[in-house]
Every structure is written in C-alpha cells, then in structure tokens.
Amino acid sequence: MHLSNYLFFTTTCEQALDFYTTCGLGEMTEVLRYGIDGMPLPNDTMRGRIMHAKFEGPGILFFASDNDDAEPMRGSAxxxxxxxxxxxxxxxxxxxxxxxxxxxxxxxxxxxxxxxxxxxxxxxxxxxxxx
Missing domain, CATH: 3.30.720.110 (Signal recognition particle alu RNA binding heterodimer, srp9/1)
Structure with a gap:
C-alpha cells in the first residue's frame, strides 16, 4: 500500500504543475486531457484542460487535475x-x-x-x- 495525494484545481492545474517543475520538485510524467484522444468532455470550457496528471520527482509523487466543481483546497498539506x-x-x-x-x-x-x-x-x- 502507498498513500499519494491528489490535488484538484478548477482551471489552473497545468500552471501549478509547471510552477512545481520550475521549483525543481519534478515533472508531469503522465497527462490526460479533457476532450482529447477520446477522453470525456464535461463541458466545452474544460476542453484541453488536465483530466488527470501524475507528477513525479525524487521522493515526490502526487496526482492532480482540473475540475470545474472543485472545492477550495483546505485541511491538507x-x-x-x-x-x-x-x-x-x-x-x-x-x-x-x-x-x-x-x-x-x-x-x-x-x-x-x-x-x-x-x-x-x-x-x-x-x-x-x-x-
């Protein structure tokens, strides 16, 4: 068993993961986008946004995505x-x-x-x- 965190953004997932890459934490190693390569599209404003991403670096592993109904992040760090x-x-x-x-x-x-x-x-x- 391994516990990993999953971050939900509304529309800034890609910018956040790019920022974490710039900080030297790692990089996206997998990415699926809404409405591309057969992935579902909940609404047109989500087209091309990140549906699921894996972010990895030395000692770092977490997942992230854009969700237009995401709750603000709180209670976790x-x-x-x-x-x-x-x-x-x-x-x-x-x-x-x-x-x-x-x-x-x-x-x-x-x-x-x-x-x-x-x-x-x-x-x-x-x-x-x-x-």
Missing part, C-alpha cells in the same frame, strides 16, 4: 522532509512566490528547521529540515 538547509530555504522562497507564508522558516521547539506556506494556487506546503 504536502510536507517535504528535507536534509539540506540551503535547499529548504531556496524551495520555501520559490513556493512562497505570490503565495502566503503562514509559519516563517525557523528552528522550532522540536529542533528542526520548519516553515509553512500556501502557494499561489492554494496548495499548503510544510518544509521540515532536520539538519
């Missing part, structure tokens, strides 16, 4: 367990661009370097560096 403080700071700053930092990166009472943010697409991220 991706947590990245990091082992390089400089990379943690770099990635935190990249993910925070045009987003909102809710816990600035700092050494926490448990001894780890930790921060939390919501990115520009509404996805919550927690970065925890134990070094």
């Amino acid at each position: 991706h947590i990245l367990q990091m082992n390089d403080r400089n990379r943690t700071e770099q990635l935190f700053d990249q993910l925070a661009k045009d987003g909102k930092v809710t816990t600035p990166l700092a050494t926490q009472p448990w001894g780890d370097y930790f921060g939390k943010l919501t990115d520009q697409f509404g996805v919550q991220w927690m970065l925890n560096c134990s070094v």
Whole structure:
C-alpha cells in the first residue's frame, strides 16, 4: 500500500504543475486531457484542460487535475522532509512566490528547521529540515 495525494484545481492545474517543475520538485510524467484522444468532455470550457496528471520527482509523487466543481483546497498539506538547509530555504522562497507564508522558516521547539506556506494556487506546503 502507498498513500499519494491528489490535488484538484478548477482551471489552473497545468500552471501549478509547471510552477512545481520550475521549483525543481519534478515533472508531469503522465497527462490526460479533457476532450482529447477520446477522453470525456464535461463541458466545452474544460476542453484541453488536465483530466488527470501524475507528477513525479525524487521522493515526490502526487496526482492532480482540473475540475470545474472543485472545492477550495483546505485541511491538507504536502510536507517535504528535507536534509539540506540551503535547499529548504531556496524551495520555501520559490513556493512562497505570490503565495502566503503562514509559519516563517525557523528552528522550532522540536529542533528542526520548519516553515509553512500556501502557494499561489492554494496548495499548503510544510518544509521540515532536520539538519
């Protein structure tokens, strides 16, 4: 058994996954689009948008899609367990661009370097560096 997260966007899935690729998290390794190659089309505004995508990178695996009836993201976060403080700071700053930092990166009472943010697409991220 393996648990993976599935992110639902309304119409910005491709932009979000491109952003995560730019941040160095990985890349889309599979993609199906609404209304293309026999995939269903719920309505014309969804044509060409992402029906299902797999996103992978070193230690990263999640899925995502556009859904015009998607609920806003809340109550869940991706947590990245990091082992390089400089990379943690770099990635935190990249993910925070045009987003909102809710816990600035700092050494926490448990001894780890930790921060939390919501990115520009509404996805919550927690970065925890134990070094």
